[in-house]
Amino acid sequence: MKSKLLNGNEAAALAVKLARAQVVCAYPITPQTSLVESIAGMCARGDFPGEFVNVESEYSALAYTIGASYAGARAFTATSSQGLAYMHELLHWAAGARLPIVMVNASRALGAPWSLEPDQLDSLAQRDTGWLQFYCADVQEILDTIIFSFRLVEETGIPCMVVYDGFVLSHTHEVVELPGQEQADAFLPAPPGRTALRTDRPQNIQAVTDYRYVSRVLQRRHRDMLKVPALIQSLAQEYADIFGRNYPLVETYRWEGAKWEETEAVIVAVGSAAQTVKSALPSFSGQGDKMGLLRIRLFRPLPKKEIISLLAQPRIKKVVIIDRDLSAGTGGIFAQELRAVLQGSPFQGDIYELNLAGGVDLTPNLLHRGLAALDRGGDDDGSGIIWGVDLQ
């Protein structure tokens, strides 16, 4: 293992190489582009174990990846924003076909208007497509989560989206522990090879069928999804034994020790925003001083049990959910999901939303301002949401 200075896209490219992906097919889009370029470059230099294929669109990129995966190849693609939206039909198809595909999505706002900011609605809007979704908080985690996901998809037959904030993580350099190939090989077995598309007998794959069959297929997918959190926990232990890093389903901060004794409120954050919260909390007095942090890492399936057991404690009176997305007319998507999870649980406190839709940069100042608004009793505009940017 050696230390290297890498940005998120470079780390992702190296993870795909370490995972010995056999077919990579992707279409460039800011802020994912340098990831595609990295893999194309490694391929051109003969420094990549698989094939890199340029196509004419994201739609074809995912169709191609689906084809390669059907043939038994370990396959990867990557995109962002408009590109992910363009893939939508095939996201459903890949999940329905139970293909072990790993994809990266570097978060970026969806138009109109054009924007390059790291709003997360692009991937959150795909929450019902049947893909697993991880949201990473730093560059090391991007690398580890991609390697990890290849094992996870091959064990479950459920495709996985590894999401990280555009620019904030895709283009920011951090010191990363780069594992050796032998470590990656110890965790990831050789690709499964030919399975579905065997030509030794006739088959009519994904032929038209009726509701009975479809209902069973969907129920099986649902059940298999529910088993994923436990599987992740056991694989995470294995991963930790080899790589020395153990990633939980949800991360907690200031959850024990003296501070925790006084904690009355918890901030729920996702991705790089959680890093900001972590670094800002200790410097706050008042509200912030009595707060813990819960970071959601796995969003699909949402680890409900773990979230409830962490939040449903008598001392926690307030939960502040930070969303960098907006389902217009309803609110932040994480806020909706958390409300649904806590509904009917022993959690008795109040739920607040701090919304950074549009990809508002979460600074310690902004966090401070948001929490101050909470101190005053909440939102100023009656929306039930504290906004990162004032409307005026």
Added chain:
Amino acid sequence: MIHTLVGDIPRQEFMLSGHNGCQGCGPALAVRHLIKISGPEAIIVIPASCWSIISGVEPFHSLKTVVLHCPFPSAAATGAGIKTGLEAVGDMRTQVIVLAGDGATFDIGLQGLSGVAERNEDIIYVCYDNEAYMNTGTQRSSASPYGSLSTTTPAPAAKSSPKKDIMKIVEAHEVPYAATANIAYPGDLLAKMRRAMQVKGFRFLHIFTPCMQGWGSPIEHTVKLARLAVLTRLFPLYEVENGEHYRLSYIPEEYLPVQAYLEGQKRFSSLQEAELAQMQKRIDRAWRALCQKAGVDPVIPPPKA
């Protein structure tokens, strides 16, 4: 004289009776022939189309080979991905055949088709052309001919633009092999499929497959109409290698006006005299251009009295 160009057709069948095609289904007949050449070991990729149904509803299957269904616009890229995936796992031999309708090819999948053609992906792309979206009940496609009626171009608003020339588009990519074929000329169709199986790189077959249901003709007229399309030079049989070597597969012996083909098809029932003349002019012009590329005399003698 009517040429059927019946060549050496293998007797072995890889398509089963009891499939879901309508009576007189042109696309079913085309695949019955093609698959005799590609055999049981090819992988056939089918986007949404009549063939999604003809191949059989779960758990039935009408082809003695592997069929993989995929979304409507995705067949070209899915097929190419399969081929690359097979090679990645060490299978250099298995042929991947995309079998797509005109809607999937001329319209919604055109971008993907252009992509695989430009990259010279090593697959065979078969477009069976029944000149409309038939699976969804005969809506116009860009392959529908000028003057034809459909449920989305109903009388008196018949289609006002000519049929898109998909071969020209594919040829412009300078692909190793592209050919037109027709179910009324099975010997020629099989020979072209054989050739396609031998060539490496992107191969394209554009097969004319009438749909009696959608065209409003008696079910026993499928082959007759397909043949008339060739005899009137509405759908010439030819092949192109590398976008430059043109070869006409068949030259009609006498000049047959397009009227002979249009008769008995309800979809042309609103056609006016002037439109008919317009259609004939287009056919003659396209024929001259094709003959020029192939280095052949375009003049066809009038019928002997």
